[in-house]
Amino acid sequence: MQSVDYHAILPVLVLSVAVIVVLVVDAFLPPRARWLAMPLSLLGVVAALVATLTLIGDEVSTFGGHYVVDDFTVLFQVLFLSVAVVVLAMSLRYMREGGFYQGEYYFLLLTAFLGCVLMPASRDLLMLFISLELVSAPGFLMSAFRKSDVKGNEGGLKFFIIGVLSTAVMLYGMSMIIGLTGSTSLTGVAEGLATLSGGQRTLADASILFVVVGFAFKVSAVPFQFWAPDTYEGSPVPVAAFLAVASKAAGFAGLLQLMFVAFANEWEFWWRAFAALSILTMTVGNLVALQQRQVVRLLAYSGIAQAGYILLPFALVSADTATNDAAFSAAVSYILIYAIMNLGAFAVTAAVSRRHPRLLISEFAGLVKVAPVMAVGMTVFMVSLAGIPPTGGFWGKFLIFQAAIERGGWGTALAAIMVVNSVISIVYYFAIPRAMIFQEPESEEVMRPSWLVTAVVVTAIVALVAIFVIPNPIAHLGDISVLGG
Amino acid sequence: MTWDNSAITITTFLPIVGALVILLVPASQDRLVRGLGIAVTGVALVFAAVLALGFDYGTDGLQFVLDVRWIDAIGARYHVGIDGISMPLYVLTYLLSFLCAIYTWRYVPPPGRTKAFIALMLLLETGMAGTFIAFDLILFFVFWELVLVPMYFLIGIWGSANREYAAIKFFLFTLFGSIFMLLGFLGMYFRGPDPRTFDILKLQEFAQGGGFTDGFQLVVFGAVALGLAVKVPMWPVHTWLPDAHTEAPTIGSVLLAGIMLKMGTYGFIRIALPLLPYGAQKYAPWIGLLAAIAIVYAALACLAQKDLKRLIAFSSVGHMGFVMLGIATMTEIGIQAAIFGMVAHGVITGMLFFIVGSVYDRYHTREIAVIGGGMSQTMPKMAGIFAFVSIASLGLPGLAGFWGEVMALLGSFSPNEALGLDVGLYRIFMVLGGIGTVLTAGYFLWMLQRINMGTLPERWSDSGFRDILVVEWVAWVPLLTLTLVLGLFPRLIFGMTDEAVAGLMSFFGG
Numbered sequence: 003m004q005s006v007d008y009h010a011i012l013p014v015l016v017l018s019v020a021v022i023v024v025l026v027v028d029a030f031l032p033p034r035a036r037w038l039a040m041p042l043s044l045l046g047v048v049a050a051l052v053a054t055l056t057l058i059g060d061e062v063s064t065f066g067g068h069y070v071v072d073d074f075t076v077l078f079q080v081l082f083l084s085v086a087v088v089v090l091a092m093s094l095r096y097m098r099e100g101g102f103y104q105g106e107y108y109f110l111l112l113t114a115f116l117g118c119v120l121m122p123a124s125r126d127l128l129m130l131f132i133s134l135e136l137v138s139a140p141g142f143l144m145s146a147f148r149k150s151d152v153k154g155n156e157g158g159l160k161f162f163i164i165g166v167l168s169t170a171v172m173l174y175g176m177s178m179i180i181g182l183t184g185s186t187s188l189t190g191v192a193e194g195l196a197t198l199s200g201g202q203r204t205l206a207d208a209s210i211l212f213v214v215v216g217f218a219f220k221v222s223a224v225p226f227q228f229w230a231p232d233t234y235e236g237s238p239v240p241v242a243a244f245l246a247v248a249s250k251a252a253g254f255a256g257l258l259q260l261m262f263v264a265f266a267n268e269w270e271f272w273w274r275a276f277a278a279l280s281i282l283t284m285t286v287g288n289l290v291a292l293q294q295r296q297v298v299r300l301l302a303y304s305g306i307a308q309a310g311y312i313l314l315p316f317a318l319v320s321a322d323t324a325t326n327d328a329a330f331s332a333a334v335s336y337i338l339i340y341a342i343m344n345l346g347a348f349a350v351t352a353a354v355s356r357r358h359p360r361l362l363i364s365e366f367a368g369l370v371k372v373a374p375v376m377a378v379g380m381t382v383f384m385v386s387l388a389g390i391p392p393t394g395g396f397w398g399k400f401l402i403f404q405a406a407i408e409r410g411g412w413g414t415a416l417a418a419i420m421v422v423n424s425v426i427s428i429v430y431y432f433a434i435p436r437a438m439i440f441q442e443p444e445s446e447e448v449m450r451p452s453w454l455v456t457a458v459v460v461t462a463i464v465a466l467v468a469i470f471v472i473p474n475p476i477a478h479l480g481d482i483s484v485l486g487g
Numbered sequence: 488m489t490w491d492n493s494a495i496t497i498t499t500f501l502p503i504v505g506a507l508v509i510l511l512v513p514a515s516q517d518r519l520v521r522g523l524g525i526a527v528t529g530v531a532l533v534f535a536a537v538l539a540l541g542f543d544y545g546t547d548g549l550q551f552v553l554d555v556r557w558i559d560a561i562g563a564r565y566h567v568g569i570d571g572i573s574m575p576l577y578v579l580t581y582l583l584s585f586l587c588a589i590y591t592w593r594y595v596p597p598p599g600r601t602k603a604f605i606a607l608m609l610l611l612e613t614g615m616a617g618t619f620i621a622f623d624l625i626l627f628f629v630f631w632e633l634v635l636v637p638m639y640f641l642i643g644i645w646g647s648a649n650r651e652y653a654a655i656k657f658f659l660f661t662l663f664g665s666i667f668m669l670l671g672f673l674g675m676y677f678r679g680p681d682p683r684t685f686d687i688l689k690l691q692e693f694a695q696g697g698g699f700t701d702g703f704q705l706v707v708f709g710a711v712a713l714g715l716a717v718k719v720p721m722w723p724v725h726t727w728l729p730d731a732h733t734e735a736p737t738i739g740s741v742l743l744a745g746i747m748l749k750m751g752t753y754g755f756i757r758i759a760l761p762l763l764p765y766g767a768q769k770y771a772p773w774i775g776l777l778a779a780i781a782i783v784y785a786a787l788a789c790l791a792q793k794d795l796k797r798l799i800a801f802s803s804v805g806h807m808g809f810v811m812l813g814i815a816t817m818t819e820i821g822i823q824a825a826i827f828g829m830v831a832h833g834v835i836t837g838m839l840f841f842i843v844g845s846v847y848d849r850y851h852t853r854e855i856a857v858i859g860g861g862m863s864q865t866m867p868k869m870a871g872i873f874a875f876v877s878i879a880s881l882g883l884p885g886l887a888g889f890w891g892e893v894m895a896l897l898g899s900f901s902p903n904e905a906l907g908l909d910v911g912l913y914r915i916f917m918v919l920g921g922i923g924t925v926l927t928a929g930y931f932l933w934m935l936q937r938i939n940m941g942t943l944p945e946r947w948s949d950s951g952f953r954d955i956l957v958v959e960w961v962a963w964v965p966l967l968t969l970t971l972v973l974g975l976f977p978r979l980i981f982g983m984t985d986e987a988v989a990g991l992m993s994f995f996g997g
Contacts, residue, residue: 390662391629391632391635391636392633392636396629396632400669401561403669403670403673404673404676407670407673407676407677408673408677410677414674418667418670421663421667421670424662424666425659425662425666428655428658428662429655432639432655432658436643436651436655439640439643440643440651473558473561474559474560
């Protein structure tokens with residue numbers, strides 16, 4: 003009944019082929035050659051990335067409007083595929099030396115990224131749900147990949163139970179919305195919701211909350227965050243990086259489409275919920291992060307606090323489209339910058355984990371002497387996460403402040419709360435550079451990170467400084483604020 | 488691109504370029520790194536001097552302006568320029584940085600790492616200089632924040648015993664205030680003229696045409712003033728200063744006291760007053776009160792100090808109190824006093840921190856009781872210069888410290904009544920300031936008595952201290968000369984600032 007635009011879905015197709023190839027090839031490789039799964043995956047991801055780049059500037063709608071390629075889609079797909087390259091680069095040595103099942107790992111990782119790539123293109127409740135599940139289900143398995151580690155098992159199980167629970171809640175909400183509006187497409191839902199009144203409206207409002215709760219689990223917003231630190235800590239470091247960056251960004255990509263398109267007209271009902279979520283998430287994340295002694299847990303709580311910052315623009319939505327656009331673009335820009343600085347931090351962590359598997363902050367002491375590039379990189383990433391010049395993180399926070407002040411009223415109060423939080427966060431963000439630079443190393447033996455990880459770290463440093471000096475491109479990404487239906 | 492519109496940009500970013508070059512030199516080439524540091528800051532100083540000589544002091548407008556697109560999406564422009572208010576501080580930045588680089592020829596504090604030390608110092612120089620020439624609020628803020636990270640590391644790596652605590656405290660205090668300042672800037676952007684702008688001059692025109700409502704100004708002035716006040720620092724948000732100054736390495740203290748504190752007071756004169764005139768008018772008595780408290784409080788605190796460096800640090804709080812008192816009078820003479828006080832404090836207190844650093848280098852202690860007197864016997868030249876600079880700092884007529892203080896007191900004798908400032912109240916501030924002056928003389932003279940005079944304690948009798956070294960002479964003579972010359976010929980500064988201050992204050996009718 004409808005024609006399919008194969009060019010539009012080319013990135014998805016390429017990645018799907020790669021997923022299958024990796025799984026099949028693994029079965030026929032001798033154990034010593036299993037590491038080849040990584041180069042093969044990398045090839046697939048890069049091919050998908052190239053396919054995505056050919057779509058720049060296109061406006062295509064296919065599968066009856068359920069799958070849309072526009073600037074928003076391309077932007078996020080490029081982000082996810084780039085993240086995939088980085089996570090693969092971190093994985094090679096880590097998975098080889100850790101004695102993991104490499105074929106299965108790369109299969110699961112690619113599948114999860116397939117979900118990520120589908121997410122921004124999905125303009126339909128069911129498609130969104132499928133994408134989200136495609137991200138989560140492999141995540142459950144990968145987070146428990148350190149099978150002999152008690153923490154790995156605990157983290158994986160927690161993630162699984164909570165993930166399934168949140169999915170159920172979200173699906174329940176979606177089913178009611180579909181029932182009430184008679185549509186699964188985002189614009190159809192928006193139109194349908196506008197006609198509701200009385201008891202149906204109350205039911206619709208409750209359903210929106212259910213859906214929001216489901217996504218709040220994915221992006222680890224307080225009070226739905228408690229799985230994150232345990233899961234990150236128990237996961238292999240590259241998987242933690244995937245969860246903290248790609249999985250979270252995918253959650254936000256979905257949430258942005260839902261709130262700014264499907265549920266936009268009900269803003270008067272839900273903006274307060276987002277204000278509360280945002281305040282709680284950033285405050286709790288920051289306060290608990292102060293107590294952390296282990297780097298991955300610290301990054302987990304930092305990620306929770308950062309999610310609070312990204313949730314803030316949602317609370318700025320109003321009937322004024324100009325401020326909505328500003329809020330939307332602030333969130334998108336922040337997610338991009340967040341991805342770069344967080345990936346960098348995880349890359350350094352992966353490199354250090356070879357010598358210090360426990361990854362205590364105190365074990366980073368004197369890193370500047372034994373691995374100067376890693377130490378300088380980590381310092382830049384922490385300064386950027388704290389939002390301080392001369393790094394890209396500064397503009398990320400700035401755009402959110404700007405949107406909040408433009409909104410006025412409650413926006414100003416939210417901005418003030420975020421200011422206080424930013425200052426608190428300095429204390430723990432600076433704890434790692436302090437150890438690395440101000441303290442002496444235990445052994446002077448030079449650390450040799452793999453060249454892949456070094457390349458990732460250097461690229462991230464250059465990117466963050468470049469964004470600080472020339473913020474125009476990042477700030478202009480916000481012009482893609484109008485989502486296709 | 489001509490010299491006229493690119494001069495400021497070249498001069499401001501030269502140190503960063505120098506820092507990048509230095510990072511490429513192998514760390515083993517220690518002397519080369521130090522030499523490059525001197526060369527880069529020296530060339531930058533020459534550029535700044537050429538700017539100062541090419542400046543037309545007869546008008547109050549901006550000169551050497553460059554105003555180009557920067558970040559369209561945010562609405563920020565790259566707008567730089569210089570006027571009579573900026574000029575003395577801009578040149579002082581380059582002078583002090585150059586002298587610090589010379590001082591570094593001999594002294595790099597433990598744990599060494601000369602390359603990183605000088606690179607951070609150069610990054611700091613660009614940040615400080617940029618603050619004084621930025622005429623776009625966002626550009627101003629970026630430069631303002633740019634100094635934080637290098638100073639954090641300068642204190643944290645090369646500081647003394649309690650350095651980590653001091654470094655993070657400095658960072659947290661400054662950042663806390665400055666982000667509220669940023670929110671204030673954003674408020675002005677959205678409530679400002681159409682089309683929206685961060686341009687300081689356009690916002691000034693808009694504000695003085697009555698563009699901002701009174702209630703808005705009260706809120707935003709509070710936010711902006713909080714950020715500036717922490718940097719100054721005003722009592723009671725000064726508590727980061729004694730720690731930071733005491734723990735910082737010598738050149739860190741010199742640059743902190745000499746220039747970074749002025750960023751705060753400069754911000755009041757450049758941004759808070761002209762852009763939020765109603766807010767300034769309403770807050771002025773409170774600022775005056777805090778300033779008067781700061782003067783007396785700091786003097787009393789100095790009397791109680793046992794640590795020589797901490798004493799000098801606290802004296803900064805008092806001196807900056809005089810600067811703020813001058814600003815709070817909202818008069819032309821008060822603002823003139825403030826700018827003069829800023830420069831004089833930069834020269835004198837910068838010099839005091841140099842001396843304290845060198846004294847520590849000989850005695851390896853900063854405890855006044857342990858040093859125990861008799862410095863004029865072991866190091867007569869050092870003791871003489873110490874006495875000279877201390878007396879300049881307490882405000883002896885004929886030396887640089889005098890004009891800022893006396894004119895601030897003069898200003899508070901007759902504050903700007905047209906703005907409804909209460910003369911009686913300001914006279915109380917004046918009396919408090921006067922008491923502060925007396926106490927200041929007291930603690931400085933008592934300090935000299937305990938360090939310079941008296942008999943040499945037994946433990947130092949055969950220590951063989953070397954009196955002032957050549958490199959110290961080279962670094963210090965310019966500051967000593969300025970201390971005397973600015974005291975004798977205050978027109979050197981007032982001549983620069985007259986027109987600009989008159990232009991600034993014409994709106995207030997001061």
